[in-house]
Amino acid sequence: MPDLELGRAKDPKLGDYASPAGRKLAQALRQSPDQIGERIAATIAVPESAAAVEAVAGYVNFRLTREWLQRLVAEVASGGETYGATDAGHGERVQVEFGSINPTGPMHIGHGRGVVLGDSMCRLLEFTGHGVQREYYVNDQNTQARRFGASVWARMHGQEPPEGGYTGAYVSELAEMAKRDLGDLDALPTEEAEAKVRQYAIAIMVERIRESVARLNVRYDEWFNESRLWQEGLPQLAIQRLRASGFLKERDGALWFGPALEEEDGLGEEVRSSKEDRVVIRSNGEPTYFASDLGYLLSRFERRHFERVVEVWAADHHGYVDRLKAAAAALGLNPERLVIILHQMVNLKEGKMSKRAGRFVPLDELVDRVGADAVRYFYLLRSPDTTIEFDLELALTQSNENPVFYAQYAHARLVNVEATAAERHPTLPDHADVSLLVQPWELDVARQLAFWPEVVEDATRLLEPHRIPYYVHDLATAVHRFYHAGNETTEYRVVVDDAALTRARLELCRAARHTLRKALDLIGVSAPERM
Numbered sequence: 001m002p003d004l005e006l007g008r009a010k011d012p013k014l015g016d017y018a019s020p021a022g023r024k025l026a027q028a029l030r031q032s033p034d035q036i037g038e039r040i041a042a043t044i045a046v047p048e049s050a051a052a053v054e055a056v057a058g059y060v061n062f063r064l065t066r067e068w069l070q071r072l073v074a075e076v077a078s079g080g081e082t083y084g085a086t087d088a089g090h091g092e093r094v095q096v097e098f099g100s101i102n103p104t105g106p107m108h109i110g111h112g113r114g115v116v117l118g119d120s121m122c123r124l125l126e127f128t129g130h131g132v133q134r135e136y137y138v139n140d141q142n143t144q145a146r147r148f149g150a151s152v153w154a155r156m157h158g159q160e161p162p163e164g165g166y167t168g169a170y171v172s173e174l175a176e177m178a179k180r181d182l183g184d185l186d187a188l189p190t191e192e193a194e195a196k197v198r199q200y201a202i203a204i205m206v207e208r209i210r211e212s213v214a215r216l217n218v219r220y221d222e223w224f225n226e227s228r229l230w231q232e233g234l235p236q237l238a239i240q241r242l243r244a245s246g247f248l249k250e251r252d253g254a255l256w257f258g259p260a261l262e263e264e265d266g267l268g269e270e271v272r273s274s275k276e277d278r279v280v281i282r283s284n285g286e287p288t289y290f291a292s293d294l295g296y297l298l299s300r301f302e303r304r305h306f307e308r309v310v311e312v313w314a315a316d317h318h319g320y321v322d323r324l325k326a327a328a329a330a331l332g333l334n335p336e337r338l339v340i341i342l343h344q345m346v347n348l349k350e351g352k353m354s355k356r357a358g359r360f361v362p363l364d365e366l367v368d369r370v371g372a373d374a375v376r377y378f379y380l381l382r383s384p385d386t387t388i389e390f391d392l393e394l395a396l397t398q399s400n401e402n403p404v405f406y407a408q409y410a411h412a413r414l415v416n417v418e419a420t421a422a423e424r425h426p427t428l429p430d431h432a433d434v435s436l437l438v439q440p441w442e443l444d445v446a447r448q449l450a451f452w453p454e455v456v457e458d459a460t461r462l463l464e465p466h467r468i469p470y471y472v473h474d475l476a477t478a479v480h481r482f483y484h485a486g487n488e489t490t491e492y493r494v495v496v497d498d499a500a501l502t503r504a505r506l507e508l509c510r511a512a513r514h515t516l517r518k519a520l521d522l523i524g525v526s527a528p529e530r531m
Contacts, residue, residue, distance in 0.1 A: 033058025089130030149198025
């Protein structure tokens with residue numbers, strides 16, 4: 001049997017949903033697509049008379065009926081913002097780890113995309129019945145963290161940071177703070193003194209990162225330090241397990257993860273060096289970040305018993321995906337339970353970004369200029385695998401060309417018409433006669449409401465929050481069209497002399513307002529009542 005998919009119709013004139021069933025079955029049944037489509041259409045009975053069925057050129061098309069859409073309006077208006085929520089997750093314990101940049105400098109605009117993407121995933125998962133934990137993994141003892149600490153230590157002594165260190169102005173600022181708060185450390189051995197400085201500087205940076213993400217309405221349930229893994233002995237346990245199962249081998253004095261040793265004999269030095277990042281323990285006895293990641297897998301799946309882990313990484317980590325999944329499998333974990341989402345960079349015309357050299361566009365500066373709502377909305381306007389060109393001028397424009405303004409203005413309009421109705425009709429009927437909603441633009445709003453649950457389902461199942469702003473735009477468009485119909489012809493206004501008709505249209509406004517507000521909330525964007 002071929003895949004007889006059913007999806008949204010590409011041409012709304014032909015219906016709301018369509019299936020190419022006739023075309024897909026033509027070869028197998030040796031009949032014409034038209035005949036098959038007509039037979040299927042004649043056979044199907046849609047529950048609750050929700051849709052009419054029609055065969056067109058081998059397609060089976062479904063058009064939502066007016067009566068069903070009217071009933072839906074009443075259902076959504078009474079259900080409020082719970083409409084679209086499900087228990088699809090059945091309480092599945094999901095950890096989403098996102099935004100976990102090295103705490104060696106401020107967040108820049110590229111980091112912000114991962115933060116917004118991860119937080120929006122969490123909101124969707126919570127809305128659909130999952131038990132969600134948000135985690136920030138703090139790299140506090142890897143190579144970059146040590147270089148960062150050494151850079152601050154050097155600045156404390158008026159020296160240049162070491163090669164590969166950090167030279168931004170914030171490093172000098174941290175050096176002055178450390179001298180003030182830590183006192184004289186020169187009496188201590190250099191290694192011990194640098195460790196204290198590193199811990200101090202990283203703690204300051206973590207707090208600044210916490211403040212930056214809070215401005216985007218993002219919170220974390222756990223700030224998990226890499227050093228905690230080693231204190232709990234988890235990397236050591238992972239290494240012991242991999243060694244016992246034959247996945248670790250020694251070569252050139254270092255300890256390597258087995259998959260890196262394919263075709264070991266005859267490897268040239270150049271090839272070996274290209275695979276060096278698969279080392280677990282270096283020849284000098286120093287563990288790599290990969291060693292910590294092995295312990296982190298055990299921490300989440302075995303120690304803290306998460307059923308699924310979602311990682312949100314920048315696209316420059318793509319080469320690490322297969323390696324980490326291979327490590328999970330080698331540890332006896334199901335790699336399918338480890339989901340890794342990659343996102344591309346964010347560009348501004350200000351130039352390149354480099355944290356080490358101090359040349360970057362801080363995330364805080366972007367929030368200062370356009371506001372948290374615009375930052376979050378624009379970050380989700382594109383699929384994660386697409387680079388974003390952040391348009392500052394558009395984000396600041398108060399016009400329909402600005403997608404954030406367009407969506408929020410639709411919500412404010414819905415609130416405004418309810419206030420107007422309360423002034424003109426102090427005593428409206430308690431019950432709305434939704435059968436009075438017959439105009440095409442009224443039913444178009446209802447039709448968009450009908451699409452909402454499947455948008456939520458798809459966005460959650462595929463972990464694609466960018467589907468939400470796409471939907472928001474479609475619903476806002478229907479709302480604006482509904483509103484403007486009254487500007488063109490007074491009898492089509494929401495608030496008219498007929499109290500029953502006004503009450504019916506208000507029911508539609510409330511249903512749309514609840515859904516629009518919830519959709520915006522799922523991507524962390526506010527729904528203002530006045531603009």
